[in-house]
Amino acid sequence: MTARAKVHAETIVSARGIVNRFGPQVVHDKLNLDIVRGEIIGIAGGSGSGKSVLLKTLVGLHQPDAGEVLLKGKPIASIGAADKSALIGVLFQQGALFSSLTVAQNIMLPMREHTTLPAKEQAQVAAMKLALAGMPADSGIKFPSALSGGMVKRAAFARALALDPKILFLDEPTSDLDPIAASGIDALIRQLNQILGITVVIVTHDLTTLLTVCGRIAVLVDKKVTVDTADQLVKSDHPWIHEFFHGPRADGAMQSRKINHGNG
């Protein structure tokens, strides 16, 4: 967390009493979640625990059956399109790059819609976002179909950052990536958070990301969330949470957490 973030420890996203039902199946039951400005929070949970539905609810793509989501204290539905796009950026799991546009055009699309920037300057800003996301400038003229999985994620990152949003929602940012690309994405998330002070919400299964990048972790169990730091959650006696952080796959991630925290 940045020094700046600590000064204003204010809640930037607040989910109050969220209920989501699909037929008879209740996914979220009066779920409350507060996200603090400037933090990196991970949302974890088993398959089918409703992580993606929660993310969609938080960004206003899914209308909950009950409860509301407040962005900076305002109900999300009342925020206009242009304001919303300046406030939140979403990285979808498959990238969701528009296949009929080049990478650069993808990044410039929100600028073209919501700013008065001339095309030439849009291209300069797009080139900067590409470099920021760690992509070479000549990939800007490529179409998404010509990109590898890791590159799609990076390009989608660049597009999510197009208007410098205050909150970045990432849906499985490291899934389908090789470990090198995944660590690259992890480092990018940390850098964006530290330098730009962006609040980051990550939905992921990736234990390494959860333990090395996230300041707090919201675990979706029993239709509610348990939010705490990784160190506290590790000590939790809830069977699922215990299994999650002590399973055979957790050891390696714990190791990298120690290395990471040792260095930083």
Added chain:
Amino acid sequence: MINVRANKQQVALELDTVHPTLVVRGEGDGFVLAGALEIATLVAAKHSLHWSKQGAKRTLDIAGLDTIDTSGALLLCTLRAKGVELTGTRAEHQALFDLICELDLKPIPKVGVVPEWRQIFIQVGKGAHAARKEALDVITFVGRAASWTANTLIHPHCLRPAAISRHVAETGIDALPIIGLMAFMIAIVIGYQGVAQLRPFGGEDFTINLVAVSVLREMGVLITAIMVAGRSGSAFTAEIGVMQTREEVDALKVMGIEPMQVLVVPRVIALVITLPLLTFFADIMGLIGGAAISQFLLEVSPTQYLVRLPQVVDGSDLFVGLFKAPIFAFFIAIVGCMHGLRVSGSAESVGRETTRAVVKSIFLVLALDAFFSILFEKLGV
């Protein structure tokens, strides 16, 4: 002093940073920036900063900037690179400057624009090349599918009766209502036109000949084939295409199962069985449509109509229609399956290939029909 509002509609919103405000002061070679330098105020900042040309030392005081985003930092970095001295950089912004100014920024290359007159030649060339490749593909695939189908028929244990009967049901039985309705309506359309055109010559009774012959020889089979191409040919492409995107086809190949044999052959056989049956059904429905027209426009009762029918048409008319059906079926199934197997990667290619399959199979049906018309005319059938 220029006070720039990012958004003219300064709605009373709590969202302070969403409507950032930038204040620019000074002129010539010294400016002071205060407020927010963000993407929303970037244009305003660029317009307000009029640097004098001969200014020896240009300075920009940014101590008053509360927020800077990456786009703002990019502008400041660019100015610094041009020799403007930035003063009063806040410690909290230093990391951002370091990040943005260190980036290896290269402009996004321009896509080479080809002049219009050359485009035409390029398009023609590409089109010709594609057409040649397309024709070769169709011929190759027809050959392969025919050989696999023949192979399966020679070795009946390779037949997949379950798959075939499923496809017969889907392409045949489910299509009965729509095809029956279409054939009935086409007969009525032809009947109306026939009566209108033949009445001045007193030959409106020949409408029965017109309807019966055209339904049996052409319309029954054409309507059925076009309907099946749109309905089942496209379904074949979509089914196989989705399997292709999910790597199911590759899984078959790895298991040593030939996709031609399990995916293409049952569909081809099923459609070759179904289309003649559907055509026969369409013929019957068309003739019923003819009976309806005779009753209402010619006052010829259905019984009289039935008596007239054998006088105006014979077995060869029915044969000509039914003979074409399995051939059309073969090509519709082949084209549908071929485009399904051609799907690569993404879901959008499923849609593209489906469109192509329908267009191509209807084109093939009509082209073959024209060919048969000439052939039967020469043969005198």
